[in-house]
Amino acid sequence: MSKKRRQTREIEITIRLRVPEGVSFAELERLIDEAGDRAKREALEGAVGEQEPEQPHECRACGYRGALRGKGRTYLRFHALFGEMRIKQPRYRCPVCGEESYPLEEWVELISPGPVTPGVYRLAVLQGIEEDYEQAARTLAESTRGQVCLTGKEVHGLTQRAGQVYLEQRQREAAALSENPDGYRQVGGRPNSLFCVQADGGHVPTREGQDGMEGKIAKMWWDYYRKKQNERPVITEKGYVATFRGAEKLGELALAMSIAMGVTEETKVQILGDGAAWIRQVLWEIYFPWAVYRLDWRHLRDYVWRAVRVMWTDRERQVEQGRRWVQWLWEGQVDEFLAEVRRTPVRRPEAREARDNLVKYVEDNREGMGCYRLWYEQGEIISSSVVEKAVDEVIVRRQKKQGMVWSRAGADVVAALRSLWLTGMGLWERFWRGQPLLVRQNAWMPI
Numbered sequence: 001m002s003k004k005r006r007q008t009r010e011i012e013i014t015i016r017l018r019v020p021e022g023v024s025f026a027e028l029e030r031l032i033d034e035a036g037d038r039a040k041r042e043a044l045e046g047a048v049g050e051q052e053p054e055q056p057h058e059c060r061a062c063g064y065r066g067a068l069r070g071k072g073r074t075y076l077r078f079h080a081l082f083g084e085m086r087i088k089q090p091r092y093r094c095p096v097c098g099e100e101s102y103p104l105e106e107w108v109e110l111i112s113p114g115p116v117t118p119g120v121y122r123l124a125v126l127q128g129i130e131e132d133y134e135q136a137a138r139t140l141a142e143s144t145r146g147q148v149c150l151t152g153k154e155v156h157g158l159t160q161r162a163g164q165v166y167l168e169q170r171q172r173e174a175a176a177l178s179e180n181p182d183g184y185r186q187v188g189g190r191p192n193s194l195f196c197v198q199a200d201g202g203h204v205p206t207r208e209g210q211d212g213m214e215g216k217i218a219k220m221w222w223d224y225y226r227k228k229q230n231e232r233p234v235i236t237e238k239g240y241v242a243t244f245r246g247a248e249k250l251g252e253l254a255l256a257m258s259i260a261m262g263v264t265e266e267t268k269v270q271i272l273g274d275g276a277a278w279i280r281q282v283l284w285e286i287y288f289p290w291a292v293y294r295l296d297w298r299h300l301r302d303y304v305w306r307a308v309r310v311m312w313t314d315r316e317r318q319v320e321q322g323r324r325w326v327q328w329l330w331e332g333q334v335d336e337f338l339a340e341v342r343r344t345p346v347r348r349p350e351a352r353e354a355r356d357n358l359v360k361y362v363e364d365n366r367e368g369m370g371c372y373r374l375w376y377e378q379g380e381i382i383s384s385s386v387v388e389k390a391v392d393e394v395i396v397r398r399q400k401k402q403g404m405v406w407s408r409a410g411a412d413v414v415a416a417l418r419s420l421w422l423t424g425m426g427l428w429e430r431f432w433r434g435q436p437l438l439v440r441q442n443a444w445m446p447i
């Protein structure tokens with residue numbers, strides 16, 4: 001590889017500041033801070049002013065080749081990290097079609113709405129996925145000491161724009177990866193380690209209907225660090241994917257992320273869920289058919305208790321039956337459990353319904369059940385608490401607020417960007433640098 005020497009130039013930033021006698025420390029801090037912002041803004045203005053682009057010799061509108069006519073100067077306004085900027089820029093006009101051209105503006109590569117610099121864009125998007133857009137605009141103004149003053153509408157527009165860019169990139173890379181999974185696999189892998197995939201859903205209010213729409217989430221991680229002694233596990237390297245576009249989409253994204261994290265068909269994979277049909281029928285059977293499916297223990301236990309409370313009206317009978325059945329399931333005695341539940345005589349229609357639903361739930365999820373007690377004693381994962389927390393982090397905290405109403409596209413963008421932000425492995429950084437996402441830095445690159 002040849003190293004290309006880039007020409008450099010020096011920009012000097014000087015801060016001179018007159019402070020009153022007897023100034024307090026807090027005031028001194030504030031004065032220096034403000035002076036710094038001013039100096040940075042002036043340096044940026046000066047540097048942009050020195051960047052005099054050449055006179056264009058081609059009109060992009062009509063194809064005319066020849067010098068465009070200078071038409072004086074206009075102001076270029078935009079939001080930069082150090083405040084609002086107003087810079088004089090040359091204007092040119094095509095002698096044939098009259099189209100105007102602003103070469104300096106093109107060099108600055110501003111992003112609309114705003115318009116804003118790439119630095120402000122990134123800040124606005126990060127805030128826009130944290131809080132509702134109006135609040136995000138206020139936080140942005142406060143945290144930049146009034147330097148970055150955008151409207152909620154502008155933060156919204158910038159967030160949606162970044163989301164679109166991200167969704168397109170994700171789609172492109174997932175497609176390329178499914179064409180050629182070997183090109184992305186980590187050399188070596190971790191043959192004896194378990195890879196965990198947990199999935200769940202969360203509803204947000206929508207214009208589409210009363211029940212809201214469901215965002216689906218998968219969180220995945222290598223389990224190898226978890227077995228160390230009895231320490232509380234800390235997941236240092238994890239992948240999040242989320243979508244409001246259905247189970248197939250989620251499966252596609254989760255598989256792509258898993259492959260990018262080094263999973264192959266030889267990897268031991270555990271899919272854990274609450275018993276929802278899509279987790280079994282789509283995520284497991286279509287996208288991870290070689291994985292082991294496991295049903296979350298707490299959902300199973302709660303399902304039994306809910307059924308028991310409907311099947312009997314007598315409190316003592318409820319407790320007696322509930323304890324007995326939960327104990328059987330904890331020990332993995334599913335046959336005994338099913339036989340007894342099926343035989344249980346019930347008269348009231350709602351009791352019959354509860355009984356039949358319980359039988360169906362256990363039958364449907366049977367492959368995901370076993371001796372939970374043994375799994376628990378061996379330190380295996382029997383709980384979906386990790387993904388339940390993920391639903392809260394990715395969807396609920398940002399999207400499930402009083403008075404919020406989401407479009408599918410708008411909700412999808414925010415969930416996608418939030419999962420990117422929460423995913424480790426430096427992916428957020430890579431996205432803003434315009435680098436591919438489904439590779440891991442240093443460890444491996446596409447072949």
Ligand SMILES: [Zn+2]
Nearest residue numbers: 059062094097
């Ligand atoms: Zn022209």
